[in-house]
Amino acid sequence: MDEGKCKEASSKYHMIGGHGPNSYSLNSEYQKQLLVSAEDLIKELTHEHLNIDENPSLITHNNTFRIADFGCSIGPNTFFAVENIISAIENKSNQNNSDIPEFQVFFNDLIDNDCNTLFRNIPKSRQYFVAAVPGSFYGQLFPKATLHFAHCSTALHWLSKIPKKVTETSSISWNKGRIHYSGAANEVKKAYSDQYEEDMDVFLSARGKELVNGGLMVLVVLCFPDGVLSSDSSIGVAFDIFGSCLKDMVKIGKISEEKMDSFNLPFYYPWPSEMKALIEANGLFHIEKIAKLASPMRSKPDAQVLTYHLRAVIGGLIEQHFGNGVVEELFTNHLEKLSRSPILVDDKYWKETNYFIYLKRKDG
Numbered sequence: 001m002d003e004g005k006c007k008e009a010s011s012k013y014h015m016i017g018g019h020g021p022n023s024y025s026l027n028s029e030y031q032k033q034l035l036v037s038a039e040d041l042i043k044e045l046t047h048e049h050l051n052i053d054e055n056p057s058l059i060t061h062n063n064t065f066r067i068a069d070f071g072c073s074i075g076p077n078t079f080f081a082v083e084n085i086i087s088a089i090e091n092k093s094n095q096n097n098s099d100i101p102e103f104q105v106f107f108n109d110l111i112d113n114d115c116n117t118l119f120r121n122i123p124k125s126r127q128y129f130v131a132a133v134p135g136s137f138y139g140q141l142f143p144k145a146t147l148h149f150a151h152c153s154t155a156l157h158w159l160s161k162i163p164k165k166v167t168e169t170s171s172i173s174w175n176k177g178r179i180h181y182s183g184a185a186n187e188v189k190k191a192y193s194d195q196y197e198e199d200m201d202v203f204l205s206a207r208g209k210e211l212v213n214g215g216l217m218v219l220v221v222l223c224f225p226d227g228v229l230s231s232d233s234s235i236g237v238a239f240d241i242f243g244s245c246l247k248d249m250v251k252i253g254k255i256s257e258e259k260m261d262s263f264n265l266p267f268y269y270p271w272p273s274e275m276k277a278l279i280e281a282n283g284l285f286h287i288e289k290i291a292k293l294a295s296p297m298r299s300k301p302d303a304q305v306l307t308y309h310l311r312a313v314i315g316g317l318i319e320q321h322f323g324n325g326v327v328e329e330l331f332t333n334h335l336e337k338l339s340r341s342p343i344l345v346d347d348k349y350w351k352e353t354n355y356f357i358y359l360k361r362k363d364g
């Protein structure tokens with residue numbers, strides 16, 4: 001294993017576990033709808049690009065096909081995703097008159113992910129073997145050339161860490177008074193994009209090692225269309241509103257200014273052209289397809305749903321940094337401010353799109 005390239009992402013980065021009202025499992029319909037939009041593309045492209053006959057290493061001698069879902073969270077979306085991949089492989093095997101392989105599915109997430117809930121959610125009727133692989137996907141997690149299909153949806157915008165410069169008071173990239181690069185100085189955005197560039201290269205290199213030649217990878221990523229700024233998107237505005245709720249708490253002395261200034265969200269949303277350039281610069285994969293996916297919440301944004309969704313994703317980070325004494329009040333204030341925000345009524349904020357990327361491991 002290339003230790004130099006293995007980076008452990010902060011264990012703080014995990015979704016709200018369990019099945020409670022704030023849990024990820026009850027507040028991830030947005031992510032689920034992206035997987036639904038990707039379903040047919042995965043079937044079509046797998047039919048086209050899984051070359052079992054030309055490349056026998058795609059199926060091992062004992063006919064096991066290995067799939068890994070990176071950043072799987074706690075379900076149920078991950079099961080939907082892997083079952084769709086399995087059905088695509090079965091279709092292809094049937095059409096080729098080849099034996100249907102046995103499937104082994106690896107569920108990966110960070111060590112603090114609520115794996116108990118994940119395991120309890122595993123469908124009883126599943127037709128595959130399961131294993132869990134804890135650890136950061138910003139590092140090699142499997143032996144060389146042992147995976148056939150890698151999948152990662154709505155997880156790659158999580159950076160491995162907050163770029164150091166944005167929390168250094170002496171740096172021109174210090175992100176004082178904000179919690180994200182959205183609306184911040186260019187230097188702040190640059191620090192985030194540099195971190196993303198580094199992380200993506202590590203991610204692609206690790207998957208490049210783990211996948212067999214001709215192995216396939218699907219990435220569902222949150223991107224803004226080329227040229228669109230984070231501050232002009234509903235995501236950026238929602239983060240600004242959350243930042244203003246934190247500032248309100250500073251004003252009334254519930255949290256210190258220093259505490260607020262040292263908090264930043266570890267998310268980066270690339271442009272599709274940036275993603276393409278990063279994949280090409282890494283050089284290990286053929287890009288078979290990059291396509292836009294429909295934005296699931298576009299038609300009926302609802303402040304309560306958006307706030308639940310935000311809480312399921314960042315609630316853990318907030319609690320770790322500020323303590324759980326302020327979490328309830330913060331999200332209540334966020335809901336109240338979001339309900340009055342133009343993003344609920346103005347189409348111009350709903351430009352963010354989600355992208356589907358289908359890659360094939362080059363030989364070598």
Ligand SMILES: C[S@@+](CC[C@H](N)C(=O)[O-])C[C@H]1O[C@@H](n2cnc3c(N)ncnc32)[C@H](O)[C@@H]1O
Nearest residue numbers: 009014031071073077109110136137153155158
């Ligand atoms: C928004 S959830 C998406 C979950 C699932 N893929 C889906 O489509 O519903 C993002 C997941 O990525 C995981 N994640 C973030 N950074 C990670 C990393 N470096 N390594 C592994 N998992 C990571 C988080 O813990 C979280 O469970």
